Amino acid sequence: MFGLKDDWAFDVSPRYFTLEDFDGGVARWCPACGDHAVLQAVKRICRDEQLPPEKVVAVSGIGCSSRFPHYMSTYGFHGLHGRALPVACGVKARRPDLTVWVATGDGDCCSIGAGHWIHAIRYNMNLVVMLFDNAVYGLTKNQTSPTSPVGLKTNTHPRGAWLPPLNPLSATLGFTNVSFVAQTVDWNPIHLHATLLRAYQHRGLSFVRIMQRCPTYTAGLFDDIQKKPDGMTLLSHADGVPIDDALRRIIKGEIEHDPSDLAKARALAEQGDPLPIGLLYCDPSRPCYEEYTNAGLDMKPEDKLAVLERELNRFAV
Ligand code: SF4
Numbered sequence: 001m002f003g004l005k006d007d008w009a010f011d012v013s014p015r016y017f018t019l020e021d022f023d024g025g026v027a028r029w030c031p032a033c034g035d036h037a038v039l040q041a042v043k044r045i046c047r048d049e050q051l052p053p054e055k056v057v058a059v060s061g062i063g064c065s066s067r068f069p070h071y072m073s074t075y076g077f078h079g080l081h082g083r084a085l086p087v088a089c090g091v092k093a094r095r096p097d098l099t100v101w102v103a104t105g106d107g108d109c110c111s112i113g114a115g116h117w118i119h120a121i122r123y124n125m126n127l128v129v130m131l132f133d134n135a136v137y138g139l140t141k142n143q144t145s146p147t148s149p150v151g152l153k154t155n156t157h158p159r160g161a162w163l164p165p166l167n168p169l170s171a172t173l174g175f176t177n178v179s180f181v182a183q184t185v186d187w188n189p190i191h192l193h194a195t196l197l198r199a200y201q202h203r204g205l206s207f208v209r210i211m212q213r214c215p216t217y218t219a220g221l222f223d224d225i226q227k228k229p230d231g232m233t234l235l236s237h238a239d240g241v242p243i244d245d246a247l248r249r250i251i252k253g254e255i256e257h258d259p260s261d262l263a264k265a266r267a268l269a270e271q272g273d274p275l276p277i278g279l280l281y282c283d284p285s286r287p288c289y290e291e292y293t294n295a296g297l298d299m300k301p302e303d304k305l306a307v308l309e310r311e312l313n314r315f316a317v
Contacts, residue, residue, distance in 0.1 A: 021053055022046050024071040034186030034212035035065050035132060041193045042101055042130075043072070045200055056099045059088040061108035064139045065132035065212070068103035082113025085120035085129070092125040093293035099200070102129040107137045110146040110166055121175040123289040124204045128196065131168055131207065134214035135221060142217045152218065169269035169280065172207050173262065179204035179286040181265065182241065182279045185211040187226055188250065191234075191277060195241045203284045211275070225275045235259075235268070235278030243278075251277075 022043040029035045046056055056074035060066035061084035069076025075098075079087045084104045092100055109117050109131055120129070136154060137143040143156045147168065151160040172181050180202045184195040192210070199206030211222055225231040233253035236243050240259055248254065253274050257264060265281035296304070 015052065017047055017050055017053065019043055019047050022056075022073050024069075024073045024076075027071045028067065029064060030214075030216050032213070032215045033064070034134065034210070034214070035068070037186045037189055037192060038065075038103075038130060038132065038196075038210060038212070039068065039071055041189065041196050044193060045197050046072075046074075046099075048197075049200070051099055055097065056101070057088075057091055057095075058101045058103065059091065060084050060103040061105070061113055062139070063105035063108045063132075063137070064134075064214075065103050065105045065130075066108060066139075068101075072101075082108055082111070082116060084108065085113060085116040088127050088129075089120055089123055089125050089289075092127060092290050094297070096126070096290050096294050096297075100127045102127055104129065104131055105138075105145075106131065106133045106135060106147040106168070107143075107145040110168055110171075117172075118175050121172055121205060121207065122177045124177050124179050124286050125288055125290045126204060128199045128206045129208065130196070131209045132212045133168065133209055134212045134218055135165070136214055136217045138214050138217055149221070152221075154217075167269060168209050170266065173266050173269055173281060177286050178207070178281065179283050180206040180279075181269075181281045182206070182208045183211070183275070183277050184208060184241075185222070185225070185232070185275075185277060186213055187222075188247075188277075190244070190247050191241065191251075194243075194247075195278070198241045198279060202282065204286055204288050224273070230274055233274040233276050235276050235280065237279070239282060240279040241277075 053074045058069035058072045058076045060068050061079050062081035069078050077087050084102050088100050088102045135147045137145050142154050144154045144161045146166040148161040149165050153160050182195050184192050199208050229252050232251050234243050234251050235257040236254050259279045259282040268276045268280055
């Protein structure tokens with residue numbers, strides 16, 4: 001009775017998770033927004049990897065893409081502007097068993113959150129960080145972001161953005177202890193899924209820049225890359241993002257790139273035409289801060305108390 005067997009062991013049936021098990025609220029992004037594709041890719045990975053929803057956390061800051069946690073039926077934290085990464089690091093510091101997906105935009109990560117970005121890369125905790133780069137502030141209705149290209153007309157620069165755009169790949173590849181940097185695009189679901197899966201499998205912080213279409217404010221921004229047959233180059237390597245025949249039929253360009261070569265990764269990060277997509281850099285041997293913050297997680301309360309008392313006794317007079 002009550003699900004208990006005669007020997008008092010719980011009778012737990014194996015659970016199988018479908019895509020629907022990860023469905024949260026109905027996504028309120030604009031039609032054809034690239035965010036929809038990223039959400040589907042993450043749900044597919046959760047389903048394929050059979051991650052229990054209660055072991056998954058989606059963390060975000062503020063922006064269109066930061067509505068991501070609302071659309072996953074998992075734990076989630078919709079944080080403050082620019083603060084997705086410290087929240088995600090905090091979760092990982094004490095709950096290393098959870099899979100953490102971070103959704104952050106170019107405004108959220110590369111502007112107000114830039115200080116956190118540098119240090120999260122250095123902490124190298126086991127997170128997948130998805131930079132939704134649509135080159136504009138969309139939620140607040142069309143302001144210049146750090147990655148807006150020169151000449152983009154926005155409400156803050158009606159005559160066109162003036163400064164050269166920040167390159168998130170080059171910046172990340174310059175931060176201390178960087179361990180994984182990849183680039184993909186929202187409009188190729190095969191490559192998007194393969195890249196996020198490779199990021200999920202990496203030990204350490206995986207930083208994935210996703211070129212994300214915003215048909216409302218930056219329509220046509222990626223047309224050259226998207227519509228030209230040679231607008232993109234696949235980065236291929238045994239350790240990289242897997243490439244199948246279907247991908248090769250769509251994207252003609254392909255170069256061999258060893259992701260352990262940091263200097264070459266930095267050179268590729270600067271390349272815009274054709275746009276290199278795949279794994280630019282990977283070093284799974286980099287130290288992960290959670291190996292330090294997780295110390296003592298398995299201690300019993302009485303052991304913790306004993307350590308505390310020993311420390312306090314040092315100051316006894
Ligand atoms: Fe997507 Fe742009 Fe609409 Fe925001 S404004 S939901 S980024 S299409």
